[in-house]
Amino acid sequence: MNDIAIAARVQRRHGPALGVIVLALLLGASVILAVGFGHADISPAEVWHSICHHLACGVAAPDSLIRDGIIWDLRLPRVLTAAAVGAGLAVCGAVMQALTRNPLADPFLLGLSSGASLGAVAVIMAGASILLPLAAFIGAMAALLGTLALAGSLGTLTPARMVLSGVAISSLAAALTSLLIFWSATGDSYREIIGWLMGSLGGVHWQQAGIAAATVLAVLVPVLLAARALDAMTLGDAAAATLGINVTAIRWGLLAATALLTGILVSIGGSIGFVGLVLPHAVRMVVRAGHRVTIPLAALCGAIFMVWADTIARTAFDPRELPVGIVTAMVGAPVFILILLRTRRSYA
Numbered sequence: 001m002n003d004i005a006i007a008a009r010v011q012r013r014h015g016p017a018l019g020v021i022v023l024a025l026l027l028g029a030s031v032i033l034a035v036g037f038g039h040a041d042i043s044p045a046e047v048w049h050s051i052c053h054h055l056a057c058g059v060a061a062p063d064s065l066i067r068d069g070i071i072w073d074l075r076l077p078r079v080l081t082a083a084a085v086g087a088g089l090a091v092c093g094a095v096m097q098a099l100t101r102n103p104l105a106d107p108f109l110l111g112l113s114s115g116a117s118l119g120a121v122a123v124i125m126a127g128a129s130i131l132l133p134l135a136a137f138i139g140a141m142a143a144l145l146g147t148l149a150l151a152g153s154l155g156t157l158t159p160a161r162m163v164l165s166g167v168a169i170s171s172l173a174a175a176l177t178s179l180l181i182f183w184s185a186t187g188d189s190y191r192e193i194i195g196w197l198m199g200s201l202g203g204v205h206w207q208q209a210g211i212a213a214a215t216v217l218a219v220l221v222p223v224l225l226a227a228r229a230l231d232a233m234t235l236g237d238a239a240a241a242t243l244g245i246n247v248t249a250i251r252w253g254l255l256a257a258t259a260l261l262t263g264i265l266v267s268i269g270g271s272i273g274f275v276g277l278v279l280p281h282a283v284r285m286v287v288r289a290g291h292r293v294t295i296p297l298a299a300l301c302g303a304i305f306m307v308w309a310d311t312i313a314r315t316a317f318d319p320r321e322l323p324v325g326i327v328t329a330m331v332g333a334p335v336f337i338l339i340l341l342r343t344r345r346s347y348a
Helices: 002-036 044-054 065-100 112-125 129-153 159-184 187-197 206-225 227-233 237-242 247-269 275-286 291-315 324-342
Strands: none
Touching: 002 044, 002 065, 002 291, 044 065, 065 159, 065 206, 065 227, 065 247, 065 275, 065 291, 112 129, 112 159, 112 187, 112 247, 129 159, 129 247, 159 187, 206 227, 206 247, 206 291, 227 237, 227 247, 227 291, 237 247, 275 291, 275 324, 291 324
């Protein structure tokens, strides 16, 4: 009996860490395999050889400079950007669901994605694309403030009112974005903007990959430091306050961080839905643990999911490319329906 108890304790203690290690290895394998898929099929060995060469690991240069260029200059930065975007959206969803105590909260539902898209399209139309990340962040923050202000004007700030207010602000921002596009965009720019709004990682380079990865890490660290506070806030603000947690400061700080991350990710990849909504749900169904565990697991699952969603988007109808937002919606919506059906008693 004591042996069973000890084994159970070890499993509880090391299970989450083992899960993170397994998912991290799976993410690495996914990146290597995904880089190989495309019009020019490249073996995992070639991909690994090219990466090791460019990382100055003492490996000789690849035999084919063209295939090396495809790997290092075209596919690898795109795949890594997809991983960063997926991880960031999953983290945003997990944080927002905890802060609002609403399992339906995500950057889309609370208006952040639509606000970021409005800011991004506005500067694109003005010919100031260099300000794209800043404009997307300002748009996301403005939408968040609008959602909170509208929900507060209805009375007590409840999760249901936040979601309803978010839907209203999101619809307004989407309508203004469509008006801007209809009024200003012409010819090829119209198609490019519409494709970007549906989610697209085409044309990203190492700069975007670095910005996305750095922003995700910069937001992930304080989120993990606030994991205990998030656990307490899921029980309600009053319960969290009795534990000595500054609910107002943590909520606003994390919401601002989420708006920043959403704005950066939207400026890079456009509006990509369902990642922040579905992945935290799926992780919580499998792992019954606090946010210190679920957030890293959700980030890794989001990264893996986006790597393969973007791979499908760019290869399924080669040489034509699907917006990755279509793939995430086609996969995410049925999965979310299944999750709702399995947990329908929780929403009764």
